[in-house]
Amino acid sequence: MSRLPVPNINGNLFDVTGKVVAITGAGQGIGRTLAEGFASAGAKVVAVDLNGDLLDETKAILDKAGADSATVTTDVAAENAPDRIVEACMDLGGRVDCLMNNAGIMSYTDPRTIADEELDRMIEINFKAPIRIMRAVFPVMEQQRYGSVINTGSSWSSRASVFNQSGGGVDYCAVKAGLQSYTRGAAQAMAEHHVRVNAIAPGGVDTPMHAHHRDFLMEYEKYIPLGRMTVAEDLVGTSIYLASDASAYITGQTIHVNGGMIMVD
Ligand SMILES: NC(=O)c1ccc[n+]([C@@H]2O[C@H](COP(=O)([O-])OP(=O)(O)OC[C@H]3O[C@@H](n4cnc5c(N)ncnc54)[C@H](O)[C@@H]3O)[C@@H](O)[C@H]2O)c1
Numbered sequence: 001m002s003r004l005p006v007p008n009i010n011g012n013l014f015d016v017t018g019k020v021v022a023i024t025g026a027g028q029g030i031g032r033t034l035a036e037g038f039a040s041a042g043a044k045v046v047a048v049d050l051n052g053d054l055l056d057e058t059k060a061i062l063d064k065a066g067a068d069s070a071t072v073t074t075d076v077a078a079e080n081a082p083d084r085i086v087e088a089c090m091d092l093g094g095r096v097d098c099l100m101n102n103a104g105i106m107s108y109t110d111p112r113t114i115a116d117e118e119l120d121r122m123i124e125i126n127f128k129a130p131i132r133i134m135r136a137v138f139p140v141m142e143q144q145r146y147g148s149v150i151n152t153g154s155s156w157s158s159r160a161s162v163f164n165q166s167g168g169g170v171d172y173c174a175v176k177a178g179l180q181s182y183t184r185g186a187a188q189a190m191a192e193h194h195v196r197v198n199a200i201a202p203g204g205v206d207t208p209m210h211a212h213h214r215d216f217l218m219e220y221e222k223y224i225p226l227g228r229m230t231v232a233e234d235l236v237g238t239s240i241y242l243a244s245d246a247s248a249y250i251t252g253q254t255i256h257v258n259g260g261m262i263m264v265d
Contacts, residue, residue, distance in 0.1 A: 017042035025103030027054030029207035037236030039067030082136030187252030203258025225260030
């Protein structure tokens with residue numbers, strides 16, 4: 001096994017200039033902000049989303065930032081989505097340096113009544129699709145002997161969900177916890193190839209995901225030790241850190257970005 005290179009502390013450890021970063025769910029919310037953050041930091045961004053109109057808006061933002069970028073309009077759960085994402089990365093920059101599995105959906109259905117279709121869709125999008133996309137990028141990263149995957153978990157998943165007050169969110173939290181667990185296993189499997197796999201676990205972010213229960217979400221602001229809800233911008237620094245050589249020795253971890261809402265070891 002070849003030795004992991006030691007980071008060069010005389011350069012900018014956080015440099016992501018020219019890195020090819022694929023971000024799913026980049027049409028709005030957290031994913032769009034991550035795409036803009038990486039673009040502003042000099043990365044080449046492949047923005048992926050189900051919604052082509054939203055993706056066009058994201059593309060305009062990336063163009064304004066002067067970034068090389070491409071879009072892929074697809075359901076991440078589509079059979080050919082993983083291959084299309086890898087292809088777009090190869091076309092844009094000839095490699096895949098970072099994959100951000102960010103696309104996800106929420107559910108509040110009571111665990112006593114959730115229908116099979118809703119449960120299946122939750123598992124398809126929030127669990128199976130990230131795994132299938134990782135499966136497509138891992139061989140590329142293995143060949144490069146370089147790569148960072150960042151899966152989007154959730155701070156709600158490390159404890160029983162506060163949303164369970166209304167009897168929902170159980171399946172969402174369990175599926176996100178599963179992705180965080182998968183992150184650890186995949187990190188172990190890919191470590192010898194110098195491919196790292198980590199997760200970020202955001203606290204509550206006021207995005208369109210919460211449009212139907214925004215008041216309920218914002219109720220939690222008063223419990224956040226750092227004094228406000230998480231905003232999408234809070235996730236950019238951690239993501240750039242995990243994509244860069246500054247985190248070269250970090251793998252299999254879930255980093256909570258939640259203002260102290262839930263404090264875990
Ligand atoms: N907002 C929060 O409070 C919060 C907290 C913790 C974790 N998260 C996670 O962060 C991620 C982003 O959340 P957000 O709040 O920005 O959500 P959002 O609903 O505002 O945006 C999600 C984006 O993903 C896209 N998308 C949804 N399903 C897709 C599919 N099947 N294929 C391709 N694209 C799809 C949507 O079109 C949208 O552009 C999700 O994984 C979510 O579970 C969010």
